[in-house]
Amino acid sequence: MLGTQLARRKVAVIGAGLVGATSAYAMIISGMCSELVMIDVNKDRARGEMLDLMHGASFVKPVKITAGDYKDAANADIVLIAAGANQKPGENRLDLVIRNTEVFKEIIPRICAVCPDALLLVVTNPVDILTWVTLKVSGFHPSRVIGSGTVLDSSRFRRVLSDYLGLAAISVHAHIIGEHGDTEVPVWSLANVAGVPLAEFKRTVGNNIQPLDKDRLFWEVKNAANEIISGKGATYYAIGLAVRRIMEAVLRDENSILTVSSLLEGVHGISGVCLSLPSIVNASGVSGVLELPIDDGERQQLLRSAETIKSVIDGLKL
Ligand code: NAD
Numbered sequence: 665m666l667g668t669q670l671a672r673r674k675v676a677v678i679g680a681g682l683v684g685a686t687s688a689y690a691m692i693i694s695g696m697c698s699e700l701v702m703i704d705v706n707k708d709r710a711r712g713e714m715l716d717l718m719h720g721a722s723f724v725k726p727v728k729i730t731a732g733d734y735k736d737a738a739n740a741d742i743v744l745i746a747a748g749a750n751q752k753p754g755e756n757r758l759d760l761v762i763r764n765t766e767v768f769k770e771i772i773p774r775i776c777a778v779c780p781d782a783l784l785l786v787v788t789n790p791v792d793i794l795t796w797v798t799l800k801v802s803g804f805h806p807s808r809v810i811g812s813g814t815v816l817d818s819s820r821f822r823r824v825l826s827d828y829l830g831l832a833a834i835s836v837h838a839h840i841i842g843e844h845g846d847t848e849v850p851v852w853s854l855a856n857v858a859g860v861p862l863a864e865f866k867r868t869v870g871n872n873i874q875p876l877d878k879d880r881l882f883w884e885v886k887n888a889a890n891e892i893i894s895g896k897g898a899t900y901y902a903i904g905l906a907v908r909r910i911m912e913a914v915l916r917d918e919n920s921i922l923t924v925s926s927l928l929e930g931v932h933g934i935s936g937v938c939l940s941l942p943s944i945v946n947a948s949g950v951s952g953v954l955e956l957p958i959d960d961g962e963r964q965q966l967l968r969s970a971e972t973i974k975s976v977i978d979g980l981k982l
Pocket of ligand 1: 678679680681682683684703704705706709746747748749750751760764767770771787788789790791812813816844898899900903
């Protein structure tokens, strides 16, 4: 069990680009790992990021940071996979599938050769499809192959709702499920504050709150990546924090509920695809996926999301 190895926690980052490096930065700030290895096909980039991170050594908990090759990732507890192309303005996440599947067919066997017992955390987009590709190419147990899924989208949803309600995001409980992408589903029916449904909250406490415009609020969530990409070319801070949060749940054996992406086998009648539902995350990876008491409309949207992912998977040549 990873959670028992408190003395040594090794993380390998494959793809030292904006997401890989920002995730590494978030990890070293939180002091969660004792060893961090940066690997990239562009060795200069990995070395540059390694040096930049390393020069903060006197401000963070001790951590050995190196840049290297796959052999240097040997015996990592978690391998973060952030290698591959990112979205260009006007592209959606599914546009990346062919390019990044080819990258994964090359890197996953190399990771498995040196880290046969690691947990694999996929961030590269389209993340649900590439989590499935990672699962198939690695042959690892499904609990040990996780995608960041809609952890970021759920955080965006909670942030948007927190603005609307005038509360801290941490006190708003709401989830985005399904694909991390255009078919993602906001679970309005279960969104709550301290167990109080949103509409009830407005009635009892929030007299001054504007009428709930679900379409507008969800559009803000769904369009967030496009808005950021059109402004600065890429998204990386919030996903870096999302990665840190998932890593923490694994390394601390937390049994936390996070909307990571993992293989579904019958939950909500969905099988054979990776997508996000609230899941129990601990040292063994995903140890359970929750079937939610969502309403019929949300269930139909979730099934449509699963079908979208399935249709892409069915067209892949592995
Ligand atoms: P980036 O271009 O800055 O970095 C990608 C890195 O991958 C580059 O350094 C590149 O050299 C490296 N790479 C490419 N092929 C490789 C290979 N075969 N082996 C090793 N390294 C290789 O891109 P980024 O902005 O860091 O984005 C990385 C991925 O993360 C993209 O697919 C992006 O869409 C995705 N992303 C996902 C989320 C999410 O919520 N899941 C959020 C933001 C970005």
